[in-house]
Every structure is written in structure tokens, then in C-alpha cells.
Amino acid sequence: MLPLPLEDNAGDVIAKAMRGANLGDTALGRLAGVDPEAVQAARKNQGDEATLRAIAAPLRLGAEALVALARGAWYPAPVRFPDGFAMLTTAFDDMTVNAYLVWDPATRRAFAFDTGASAAPLLATIRERALQLEAVLLTHTHRDHIADLVSILRAHPVPVWTSERETIAGARTFAEGQVFELGALRLRALSTWGHSRGGASYVVEGLAHPLVIVGDSLFASSMGGGMESYEDAWSNNLEKILRLPPATVLACGHGPLTTVGEELAHNPFFSS
Helix, strand or coil: CCCCCCCCCHHHHHHHHHHHHCCCHHHHHHHHCCCHHHHHHHHCCCCCHHHHHHHHCCCCCCHHHHHHHHHCCCCCCCCCCCCCEEEEEEEECCEEEEEEEEECCCCCEEEEECCCCCCHHHHHHHHHCCCEEEEEECCCCCHHHHCCHHHHHHHCCCCEEEECCCCCCCCEEECCCCEEEECCEEEEEEECCCCCCCCEEEEEECCCCCEEEEECCEECCEECCCCCCHHHHHHHHHHHHCCCCCCCEEEECCCCCEEHHHHHHHCCCCCC
């Protein structure tokens, strides 16, 4: 299987940072000392290295990471779990979206995280690995992440959990700090909102690698769009996810797996 592409290119990162800073091409160009046309080219992923370095500081982006991203010079090292974890990727319109299964290897008790565009791969994995699904935990309720919830519940009528800040009909809600136990595994919910009103991440302890299911809060070399609050999205990522140990694996809503250490070194939003 070919590696998943990064969710965002350098132009996407620049566009998100510009929206977050409420800067247009002209205003950013003035701050960075470059022509608005050069900013526009960078936003379209056609920027030269000098422009990328100039606009990085006003956007609070790491210049070296931004240039490396534009060059295609970085991709996260692969991470493998011997048991207890599966990543299921499905196509949604012109992109892909990830759903996840986490289970206790001893008891085979499992949680699903989101559904992706189709729950078929998730349901097939449950059957093939003889798992007992106990709940569906949602990172957020954007359509691409809950598109096939009905299929999961038809096959496995289990509770659905979502943040108290972002509810859907029939779901149970939790506050930040809620703990879920799954055999020998322990999961703790974090409020990492900003991309969505009730975005949540789940810290998983007890597998071969420390793990956080982050949804669209964070991507390899990028972050969610901060549609609700860019500043809260940025600070929640930094203070709640990227303060975890460097080896912690980040299971993102789109794109490949990464780690805290990789993102602190290579994510333009946080490497500065």
C-alpha cells in the first residue's frame, strides 16, 4: 500500500495561518516586506524560498519546516503496533479520512473512533480480528467523520460518545478528563476544540506505543482549520497534545500517523 499523502501542502499551511491571523495578501506582504503577488503565489503552493522565509515570522510559522514542506523534504517515519490498533482509511469526495480501532489484546474488547466515509473496513476488521466492539468515541461531528455511523450501530448497537460541547442525537456526552477503561487499557478525553466546537482527543495508555487519537485537531505537518477558533485550536494542540512525551503516536483524522517529536521538529505551526 502506498503511503498516505500529507493532508496539507505548504500553501495550505500558509492559507490557514493567514486566516487565523486575519491577514490578506497585501497586509501580509507589507509585514513581510514582499509583494502581494509573491504572497498569493505562496498561498497557492508556488512560493519561492525567500518568500516563504519572509512570511513565516508574521504568521508564527517555523521557516525551516515551511521550506522543507514546500520542497517535499519531510514525511513522518512509519509507526507500527503489533496488536491493539488499526487505522482504516476511506475516500470522501476528493480527500481521504481516517477512522481507528483500539482494543485490549488480551480481552479483544474494542472502541471505534469515528467512522470515515464508509464503515465497511472498520466492520471487516472487527470480524477478522474477533473483536468485541463496546463503544464509538467521536473526535468531532463533521460529516466526513460520522458519515457511516448508522452502519456501525446497525451491526453493533453500542453507545456513542461525544464531547458535551458538540452533541448529536442519541449520543452520550463527556466532559474533559473523562476516563474510559477497556480491559488493561485506559483512555482519557482531552478538549482540543477550535477546528470544531467540541473537538476531542483521546490519550490511550497500555499499548506498545503511547497513543493519542487527535481527529482534525492536528495533522502531520499541519493542523485543522481553526474554523471555530484558530487561537484555541493552536493553543490546545500545543498545551495538551504536544506537551506529551516525544514518542507519543498521533492518530490524525486525515493523512499519516506521526508523533509528538516529529511535529515539534517538522510542523510549521509549532516548530518555531
